[in-house]
Amino acid sequence: xxxxxxxxxxxxxxxxxxxxxxxxxxxxxxxxxxxxxxxxxxxxxxxxxxxxxxxxxxxxxxxxxxxxxxxxxxxxxxxxxxxxxxxxxxxxxxxxxxxxxxxxxxxxxxxxxxxxxxxxxxxxxxxxxxxxxxxxxxxxxxxxxxxxxxxxxxxxxxxxxxxxxxxxxxxxxxxxxxxxxxxxxxxxxxxxxxxxxxxxxxxxxxxxxxxxxxxxxxxxxxxxxxxxxxxxxxxxxxxxxxxxxxxxxxxxxxxxxxxxxxxxxxxxxxxxxxxxxxxxxxxxxxx
Amino acid sequence: xxxxxxxxxxxxxxxxxxxxxxxxxxxxxxxxxxxxxxxxxxxxxxxxxxxxxxxxxxxxxxxxxxxxxxxxxxxxxxxxxxxxxxxxxxxxxxxxxxxxxxxxxxxxxxxxxxxxxxxxxxxxxxxxxxxxxxxxxxxxxxxxxxxxxxxxxxxxxxxxxxxxxxxxxxxxxxxxxxxxxxxxxxxxxxxxxxxxxxxxxxxxxxxxxxxxxxxxxxxxxxxxxxxxxxxxxxxxxxxxxxxxxxxxxxxxxxxxxxxxxxxxxxxxxxxxxxxxxxxxxxxxxxxxxxxxxxxxxxxxxxxxxxxxxxxxxxxxxxxxxxxxxxxxxxxxxxxxxxxxxxxxxxxxxxxxxxxxxxxxxxxxxxxxxxxxxxxxxxxxxxxxxxxxxxxxxxxxxxxxxxxxxxxxxxxxxxxxxxxxxxxxxxxxxxxxxxxxxxxxxxxxxxxxxxxxxxxxxxxx
Numbered sequence: 001x002x003x004x005x006x007x008x009x010x011x012x013x014x015x016x017x018x019x020x021x022x023x024x025x026x027x028x029x030x031x032x033x034x035x036x037x038x039x040x041x042x043x044x045x046x047x048x049x050x051x052x053x054x055x056x057x058x059x060x061x062x063x064x065x066x067x068x069x070x071x072x073x074x075x076x077x078x079x080x081x082x083x084x085x086x087x088x089x090x091x092x093x094x095x096x097x098x099x100x101x102x103x104x105x106x107x108x109x110x111x112x113x114x115x116x117x118x119x120x121x122x123x124x125x126x127x128x129x130x131x132x133x134x135x136x137x138x139x140x141x142x143x144x145x146x147x148x149x150x151x152x153x154x155x156x157x158x159x160x161x162x163x164x165x166x167x168x169x170x171x172x173x174x175x176x177x178x179x180x181x182x183x184x185x186x187x188x189x190x191x192x193x194x195x196x197x198x199x200x201x202x203x204x205x206x207x208x209x210x211x212x213x214x215x216x217x218x219x220x221x222x223x224x225x226x227x228x229x230x231x232x233x234x235x236x237x238x239x240x241x242x243x244x245x246x247x248x249x250x251x252x253x254x255x256x257x258x259x260x261x262x263x264x265x266x267x268x269x270x271x272x273x274x275x276x277x278x279x280x281x282x283x284x285x286x287x
Numbered sequence: 288x289x290x291x292x293x294x295x296x297x298x299x300x301x302x303x304x305x306x307x308x309x310x311x312x313x314x315x316x317x318x319x320x321x322x323x324x325x326x327x328x329x330x331x332x333x334x335x336x337x338x339x340x341x342x343x344x345x346x347x348x349x350x351x352x353x354x355x356x357x358x359x360x361x362x363x364x365x366x367x368x369x370x371x372x373x374x375x376x377x378x379x380x381x382x383x384x385x386x387x388x389x390x391x392x393x394x395x396x397x398x399x400x401x402x403x404x405x406x407x408x409x410x411x412x413x414x415x416x417x418x419x420x421x422x423x424x425x426x427x428x429x430x431x432x433x434x435x436x437x438x439x440x441x442x443x444x445x446x447x448x449x450x451x452x453x454x455x456x457x458x459x460x461x462x463x464x465x466x467x468x469x470x471x472x473x474x475x476x477x478x479x480x481x482x483x484x485x486x487x488x489x490x491x492x493x494x495x496x497x498x499x500x501x502x503x504x505x506x507x508x509x510x511x512x513x514x515x516x517x518x519x520x521x522x523x524x525x526x527x528x529x530x531x532x533x534x535x536x537x538x539x540x541x542x543x544x545x546x547x548x549x550x551x552x553x554x555x556x557x558x559x560x561x562x563x564x565x566x567x568x569x570x571x572x573x574x575x576x577x578x579x580x581x582x583x584x585x586x587x588x589x590x591x592x593x594x595x596x597x598x599x600x601x602x603x604x605x606x607x608x609x610x611x612x613x614x615x616x617x618x619x620x621x622x623x624x625x626x627x628x629x630x631x632x633x634x635x636x637x638x639x640x641x642x643x644x645x646x647x648x649x650x651x652x653x654x655x656x657x658x659x660x661x662x663x664x665x666x667x668x669x670x671x672x673x674x675x676x677x678x679x680x681x682x683x684x685x686x687x688x689x690x691x692x693x694x695x696x697x698x699x700x701x702x703x704x705x706x707x708x709x710x711x712x713x714x715x716x717x718x719x720x721x722x723x724x725x726x727x728x729x730x731x732x733x734x735x736x737x738x739x740x741x742x743x744x745x746x747x
Contacts, residue, residue: 040696065475068452072697075665079701089475092447092455097508098472101501111480214447214470216459244421244693248456251416252463 002116005055007048007152008064009181009208010090012200014126015106019113021060025178026051028154033267042069043240043267044152049073052082060084060116062109066092066212067245086112092212094205102201110197123196128187144285145231147173147259149223150238151246154178157238157266164278168287173230175209175223176238183222184208211249219249220256227258233285236278237263260284292591292598294336294556294622297322303339312341315576317352324351330403331722336619338556338598342587345580349571350562353390356572357438360388366516369440370569371458372450373473375638376656378569380509381444383529384517390572392437392461393454394565395430396423399721400614406436409721415460422453422692423613423721428460442516443468444509449475449662452693469512471505473656474498476663489640490658491674492667502653510649526648532574534641539581540567541639546588548605548629548679552597554588557618557628561611564631567638604741605629607681607712609672609702610689614723617687617730624734625742630679632672636660665698669705676710682741685734688718713740 004016007026016023032047032054048070052061063074063085074087089105091098110121146169153161153176162171175183185207191199209222235258239246250263262281264274295303304320321344325332329351337343361367366387370377378389399408400423408429409419415432417425430436445458445468462468476494479485484496514520543563547555563584570577591597599622606621607630621628637658645651660668676684684706688695703714715737717730 038696040691040693065449068450068455068693069697071449071475072665072694075701076697078664078666079704087475087477089449089477091472091474093470093472097501097504101472101474101497104497104501108477108480108483212455214445214455214459215462215468217463242420242693242696244452244456247418247420248416248460252460255463 002058002060003055004060004062004113004116005052006062006064007044007178008062008066008070008088008090009177010064010066010204010210011062011088012106012204015110015121015200016062016113018121018123018126019110020117020119020122021113027178028152028156030156040242042067042151042243044243045069045073047154049076049080052077053080058084060086060113062086062088064088064090066090066210067243069243084116091205092210092214094213094218099198099201099205102205103195103197106197106200123192126187126192126196128189128192130186131182131184133182143167144169144233144282144287145172146170147175147227147230147232147235148179148238149175149235149253150177151240151243152176152178153238161236161238161266164275165282168282169234169285172232173226175226177210180209211245216252220252224256224258232259234259234281235261236281237261238266239263241265241267290339292554292596293339294598294619295339296336297325297333300337300339300344304344307341307344314348315345315579317348317355317576318345319348321347321351324348328406329401330405331401331615334616334724335558336556338559340587342580342583343555343559345583346559346562349573349576349580350565353394353571354437357388357390360572361438366441367438368513368516369443371443371445371468372454373446373656373659374568374635375659376652377444377446377509379529379533379642379652379655380506380521380526381513382570382574383521383526384513384519385525386517386519387513388572389569390437390440391569392427392430392440392443393424395427395436396613397615398430398436399423399426404722408433408436412457415464417457417460420691421457422451422689424454425457428457428464431461431464431466439466442512444471444512445469446471446473446656448473449659451661453691469509471509472501473659473662474501476657476659476667478664486654488654488658489643490636490660490671492658492663492671494657498657499650499653502656503647503649506649506652506656523648529574530642530648530651532578536570536574536578536581537567537639537641539578539585540564541641543581543585543588544631544639545679546585546592548681550588550592550597552595552601553599553603553627554591554597555584556598557608557621558615559584560628560631561615561618561633564633564639565611568635599627600625602742603627604738605680605682606737607631607672607676607679607684608633609684609686609699610634610695612687612719613689613721614719617719617723620723620727620730621685621734624731625738626683626734630672630675630681632660632668632675634661636671636675661694665701666705668698669702669709672702673706673710676706676712682712682744683737684712684714685737686714686716688716690718690720713737713744 411429
């Protein structure tokens with residue numbers, strides 16, 4: 001099966017599978033980040049493009065419009081001769097019109113995928129259960145409970161962060177961009193039979209939290225609700241260089257009645273300055 | 288009195304103004320010497336060179352008195368509606384109500400330039416979490432906080448979706464400060480597949496029909512929102528009438544561009560052409576005066592062309608300019624380096640195109656909105672630019688990056704490569720900050736190199 005790469009939580013992986021293709025969520029390695037050095041281009045975006053170049057054809061890539069930088073990444077992919085690319089328009093409002101628009105976009109995506117696979121989509125193969133929650137890690141006494149938010153945090157970054165936290169902190173809530181689909185609601189089996197595109201659109205658009213959603217307070221409300229059920233001592237916001245959205249969030253997080261916030265601009269492996277800030281943050285949390 | 292076309296400094300304009308007044312110059316209510324704006328804080332004017340025509344005087348005075356005009360509209364009982372980001376379409380709807388007027392708070396991005404950064408808007412924006420990593424539109428946040436550069440609008444309407452990240456974040460910050468915003472969804476314009484229903488748009492783009500249907504629904508909601516704010520319904524004929532007026536103004540401006548960009552000798556300076564183009568997005572809060580000024584400008588331009596007169600040497604290199612400049616001085620610099628403006632794509636080409644004559648005016652507006660060059664791919668935009676280059680006979684392209692803008696890092700490269708591959712024109716990318724004085728040597732060197740390249744190509 002041809003792999004279909006994507007890196008956005010709003011891409012329904014089940015639709016890829018239903019079209020007979022293999023969905024692959026991108027996970028950057030440190031090398032991808034090291035290659036990301038273009039002034040003005042978000043490192044997460046550039047790491048994605050770099051990671052795609054390393055794949056062995058044939059493969060397909062789904063980009064989304066969730067941020068302007070990723071929207072332009074699709075242009076860059078095409079400009080560099082990339083094949084089998086599809087740009088999925090993800091609305092940032094969540095009303096009925098946005099659902100209709102997103103449903104139509106998903107229909108277009110399905111047609112793109114079916115052209116690649118050569119056979120029709122089989123919606124009856126889609127599991128309607130809610131995504132498996134990553135859940136809270138068992139909390140060990142005396143460790144600071146940390147909520148993680150921010151741009152995509154890849155496995156190599158997460159491992160480095162957990163290593164740096166060591167025995168002084170535990171991540172109890174991961175709400176970074178490549179982990180938020182775990183919060184999506186289950187699909188309604190009856191609604192899937194009626195119109196799978198509309199049901200997928202509604203489930204993804206209305207229940208996956210995103211800082212891009214407008215009005216913007218919806219994200220903060222969601223975060224505050226999460227923090228009412230998961231007690232945390234501090235919030236770590238990870239953002240990539242040249243990402244405007246998360247840079248804009250930092251100030252607003254600090255304005256809200258939330259636990260202390262540490263913002264780290266983290267490119268691949270932890271930088272000395274970021275580690276020092278993390279040390280100070282843990283110290284401030286009493287660790 | 289000598290009326291030979293020329294460019295004057297601010298102090299030279301004082302003398303010219305006295306001469307014109309002595310000769311019986313009639314001015315609109317917002318008239319007066321340009322110098323007074325500099326005295327009132329628009330210090331950047333002291334670094335610029337202006338066209339010496341009465342038409343240019345009216346143009347500058349009209350532009351620089353918008354804040355007064357907005358306050359007068361409020362005093363007159365009109366609702367002030369801040370339309371944000373879509374650049375050109377929602378104001379048409381707003382201005383169809385007799386008790387509403389539209390303006391773009393986005394325009395505050397020029398305020399730090401005009402005030403030579405003495406007004407502190409960037410500092411306020413930074414205090415609100417928007418530092419220099421954001422494009423100059425962050426000044427809008429500062430203007431909402433201190434309320435000193437435009438009256439706080441009675442309502443705000445902002446497009447989101449296929450827009451730049453900087454603006455989306457800045458607008459969200461404005462909302463978080465307590466200014467309620469009506470958000471509407473702008474889809475990314477996708478190239479339709481061969482099997483789906485599609486529609487040709489005014490700027491030459493093609494889009495799927497369902498995106499127009501979506502925007503039609505969005506405009507219906509915007510209309511309902513406005514009717515509620517206005518306290519009265521809008522008859523479709525009122526909207527049709529406004530569209531006809533807008534089309535008249537847009538056609539007049541297209542004539543100005545066509546004449547100026549193709550004349551053997553540049554009849555009008557780049558700076559005035561930039562300012563005139565800026566009027567097109569919301570008519571500087573007064574459609575009737577915009578029409579009057581463009582008429583006066585057009586008349587001056589025609590006279591100069593008829594007399595084979597202009598403000599620049601005949602061999603000035605014909606430059607197509609991509610993206611608006613944060614520092615107005617860049618337009619003067621282009622001319623000082625031997626160039627002239629021959630084509631522009633300032634991110635709102637859709638605001639210059641006549642609106643389609645459609646039975647349903649909201650469908651016509653939906654088509655205009657989806658023609659936004661920023662809503663589609665960089666390749667779409669490159670094709671649009673190429674089409675204009677062919678129309679105006681531009682000899683080289685300057686892609687002017689906007690400091691901190693999310694789209695510029697990737698888009699400029701794609702457009703540049705596309706133009707070179709398809710048209711073979713020399714192209715440079717420069718970055719123009721809000722105040723470019725300290726970058727002047729580097730900007731000048733790059734512009735001069737481009738102009739020399741074109742002149743060498745002419746010889747061969």
